[in-house]
Structures are given as structure tokens and as C-alpha cells.
Amino acid sequence: MLAERDAIASLAVRDVKSAKAFYEGTLGLTRVADVGGGAVVYKAGHTEIIVYQSEYAGTNKATALAWRVGNDFDAVMRWLGSRGVRFEHYDMPGLKREGDFHVADGRKMAWFKDPDGNIFHITSA
DSSP: OOGGSSEEEEEEEEEEEHHHIIIIIOOOOEEEEEEGEEEEEETTTTEEEEEEEETTTOOOSEEEEEEOOOGGGGHHHHHHHTTTTTEEEEOTTTTTETTEEEETTTEEEEEEOOOTEEEEHHHHH
């Protein structure tokens, strides 16, 4: 049953009001709802992302959300960079770093964080 349903991403932030500036202003996501408790729902493609306040914001040390951007990878990198996004650099087996992005098996990948430390990923795959 769940394989036929869309999943919803949930991201914890310290302050929802401050997070709106990043998610709307920097990432350009569209807010589709404000829900009880101060949570906000954004739309990214067919995905909904719920941003909610939590004392555990930024404690996940792994990727929280990823986007497949295909052949637009370089354009998305430039666009994010022009909006002040700083990219993370990792040393991982099988990855070769080329500037601010990594390459493996012909795929380009990059990671960045929101102001609360949630890790995001874009990939050309």
C-alpha cells in the first residue's frame, strides 16, 4: 500500500519563522500551508516538506533531503551559490571532489546545509 503513496519529508528547525527565509528566499520553495503548532508545508515537485520546530533540529548527521536535478546540475549549483549557499566537502571512498561538487560513476553530487544544520543533497542522477 505505501509503495503507491507519496512520501512527505519532515525537517526539524530551531525557529520556523527564521527557517522560512531560507526555505522560501534561498531555496525558492513554495509554501502551501501553515499548520498547527507553527509548522509550515512546502512543495518541491511532487514532494511535500514539513518544516517544524524541534529541540532536536540539526542533530541528524546524515543527508535529510535530496533532489535529482539531472542535466541542470551545473545551473542549480550556480543558482544556489548565487543565493549564498555554501557547499560541504566530504572525503568518501569512490568520490572525487571537483571544486564544490563530487563525482562518482559519472554522477555529479553536492551537499549543503540549512541554517539549522540539516544536510541537503543534489545529484545529476
